[in-house]
Amino acid sequence: MNQQASNNVKKYIVPHLQNIYFFVAVMSLVLIIWQDYGMNKVLNIYPETTPSVFANSDVINNGNSNASLVENEQGAQLHCETKASDAWPFCSLDLVLTEDRSAGINLEKFKYLSLELGYQTTSQDTVLVYLVNADQKIKTKHGSYIIANKSNMTTILPPSGTSHYKLPLAHFFVPSWWILQNKATGEAARPKIDNVIGLSIATGDSHQLRTVDITLKNLQFSGKWISAKSLYFLIILMWLALISVHGLINIYQQSESLKLKHLETKNLEDINSFLSIQKNEFELLAKTDALTGLYNRAGTSELLQQMKANPNSVYSLIMFDIDYFKKINDNFGHEVGDEILTTLATHLQNNMRNSDHVARWGGEEFVIFCPDTTEYNALRIANTLRKNISELPFPMAINVTCSFGVAPFFAGQENSIQDMFKAADNAMYEAKLAGRNRVRIGKH
Incomplete structure (x- = not known):
């Protein structure tokens, strides 16, 4: 990420x-x-879409039954008189949903077939409902293929009068006569309703000769846009x-x-190691120098941690010490030397920016941490400070000068703190070699 x-x-x-x-x-x-x-998802078939409706009978099998169809405000009315013959006696009300055998209705996303039927008969019988799926490629037991419309069937036992039926499409099955007729096995013998082109409502399985009236009043498919x-x-x-x-x-x-x-643990360990302060000692040491009132090394610890932890830190370090300070102590005594240190510290406190962090690093050596300051701006600050120090009125009218080293802080490097101090210290040493009272920029 x-x-x-x-x-x-x-x-x-x-x-x-x-x-x-x-x-x-x-x-x-x-x-x-x-x-x-x-x-809810509803597909109205009859009477809304007015499909082609036909009456059919066993005449197609050389039977003798009579079937007639009348369409009026009551619906599509099938009148059937079954008669004895060598053929199975039946009549059916057939709906052609489409003439295009490749553009049938996919009913796989529907759940129910809803019917409103009127029914009268002289002898109780079932009613068979067929869904005809177009052009199924059937593999026979001999390994050859034939093309046949697949019949999917369910059975109802209607009472006399008008009734409503909600038939689950999952209950439709392939009748045995179709399986035998087409020699279908395996997948070919299972129901298929993905390309339905027709629907039939037929008389049922009774052997008795009878008169049957079936009136289709309403037909629709229903389901859910998304199944449960x-x-x-x-x-x-x-x-x-x-x-x-x-x-x-x-x-x-x-x-x-x-x-x-x-990272915080490592930074603290790095800084403590660099400052040579053990954990128990760090907690006891004061953060300020007793003589000058400036921060001491311990007082810079928190700042160094912030610099180390912030990958976008922009700091510069100014390191300087007093030229020939040992001679001053030798010639005028340590009390005069201390007065020079305190005078210098007072000047730093009064003239450095509020954001700068000034510390006495040890003896006559001082450091200034300058936040949001490039090394070139730090060079300008150091030169101004060098000039001002050389003009300060020190005790005994002693002319005091300082040598400066400047170095930038490169955040994100492995030893960034140590490298910064080393570069500043080397630059300060170069300033002394060049004649003192000078400022030099250190390189990492």
Whole structure:
């Protein structure tokens, strides 16, 4: 995860995770309720789409039954008189849904066939409902292929009068006569309703000769835009995705927290090692120099930690000491030397910027940490300070000068603190070799 993506996660996702869980929970509940009480998909066939309707009978098999059709405001009325013959006696009401055998209706996404039928008979019988699927390529037991319309059937036992039927499409099956006629096995013998071109409502299995009147008043297919199984699967996937993202965010945050703690520990160890201060000693040492009132080495620890931890730090270090300070002590005594140190410290406190961090580094050596300051701006500050020091009225009218070394802080490097001090110290040494009372820039 890059830095920008990490910041976006922390800013937009983490603070709102609780709201996201609540939103997903509400959405899941709404979808489940909507699936139960709404999300309905309806395909009206009769009388809305006015398909072609025909009456048929066993005459197609050389039978003798009579079938006639009348269409009026009551619906499509089939009148059937079954008669004895060598053929199985039947009549049917046939609906042609499309003349294009490649453009039938895919009913796989529907759940029910709803019928409103009027029924009268002189002898109780069943009614057979067929869905005709077009042009099925059937593999026979001999390994050859034939093309045949597949019949899918279900049976109802209607009472006299008008009744409503809601027939589950999952209950349709391929009748045995079709399987035998087409020598179908395996997958070919299973129901298929992905290209339905026709529908038949036929008299049933009774052997008795009878008169039957069947009136089709309404026919439609219904279902859900998304099945319950598919919806629950999507909801589970949505929750799994949310939980997985939350888990990854937690893992990432813990990883970042461990990295940060490790970095803080390492920075503290590096600084303590550099300052040669043991942990128990660091807690006891005062942060200011007793003589000058400036920070001492311990007083710079927190600043150094901040510099080390911030990858965008821009600091420059000014390091300087008093030229020939040992001779001053030898010629005028340590009390005069101390007065020179305190005078110099007072000048630094009164004239350096508020943001600068001034410290007595030891003996006659001083350091100034300059935040948000390039090495060239630090060079200008050091030159101004050098000139001002040379003009200060020191005790005994002693002419005091200082030699300066300047070095930048390169954040992110392995030994950035040590390198900065080493560069400044080398630059200060070069200033002394060049004649003192000078400023030099150190190189890492």
